[in-house]
Amino acid sequence: MYVHVYPNPPPGTRYARLQEFLVHAGEPPYRLRQLLRGVHDRGVDEFAELTELPVRLRRLLAAEFGPTLTALSPVASQHGPQVEKVLFESMRGARIETVLAKYRARWTSLCVSTQVGCGLGCTFCASGAVGLVRNLDADEICDQVLHFAPVDSIAFMGMGEALANPHTFPALELLTGGDFHAIGPRRITVSTVGFAPGMRRLVAEYPQVNLTLSVHSPYDEERAELIPLQNRFPLAECLGILDDHVVASRRKVYLAYLLIDGINDSAAHARALAALVRARRRPELFHVSVIPYNDAAGVSERFRRPRPAAVAGFLANLRSRGVRASRRQQFGGDLDAACGQLHARYLSGQSGETATRAPGRRTSLDITEG
Secondary structure, eight states: OOOOOOOOOOTTSHHHHHHHHHHHTTOOTHHHHHHHHHHHHHOOOBGGGOTTSOHHHHHHHHHHHOSBOOSEEEEEEEEETTEEEEEEEETTSOEEEEEEEEOTTSOEEEEOOOEEEESSOOTTOHHHHHEEEEEOOHHHHHHHHHHHOSOSEEEEOSSSOGGGOTTHHHHHHHHHOTTTTOOOGGGEEEEESOOHHHHHHHHHHOTTSEEEEEOSOSSHHHHHHHOGGGGTSOHHHHHHHHHHHHHHHOOOEEEEEEEOTTTSOSHHHHHHHHHHHHTSSSGGGEEEEEEEOOOOTTSOTTOOOOOHHHHHHHHHHHHHTTOEEEEOOOOOGGGTOSTTOOOOGGGGTOOSSOOOOOOOSSOOOOOOOO
């Protein structure tokens, strides 16, 4: 006999609280599914607009939870060629930045934040210069996606170390769940500077999600200067996790390499990085993504962007040694929205841009092809 299975939201999330309220109110189990369809199919973010539900119930929900379902409000936005950056403020007062990139092939990618600031202290990163204020909860992570929905892919590459935040995992459950966002796990990428416990959990629970490990130097001492977490979870340990993962899943993984002028861009660095990749059990499943450094607020002036010829030479060196490598396409440098540039100067209310009250979800994007 067919048994209808109703949504089972992760504990502690907004939908779990709504489900509990509906049960206590004596509502039938299908009410939560009706609510979810209004949110995810029609883009509704206010209880009063959930016409799937009786008016009486909508009023009860608004009285209990407030007029809106979402945990974030857009307070400012910037637009550039192929990119939009939005500053959000949460109901709990946190301010974070989210970036939407639009590619010429009409493919969109959303870079979401998982923490306010970051506590890992990577010396090249603006978020790390701020320090960790707090983790975002699963609702705050997912509401960044709701604001821009629909999007083609999602990258956990914004403010914060995603795998150091335990709320990343219920967020992934909501993003990939068929009753919620219903986004295929292969359209999601999680980036880490090497938080090994989170890496192990991710490959065990979400093996189809793409995983990117930031390397930035093949030398342990130098990498520790760039990424202090190296002292706790060495690169060799993180690469071992990826080794096991690619053998078990046969899925490609990515090694991010931030190329910094005069620091980690030498031919010797390329040779050592290539040797690390070739030593893997399935080296053909490791892809190096080279990222030219972007100037970032609060970061030492010794970090400089490499010349284009240096980037091309580094890539050629890797490829000549049989390593699959490419330059990451970058947008938003002029908006402080590129890799490593998201920061929390807005915590003090000091915005260096003209704040514009952003419209609600389902907004049209003021993006031009560059």
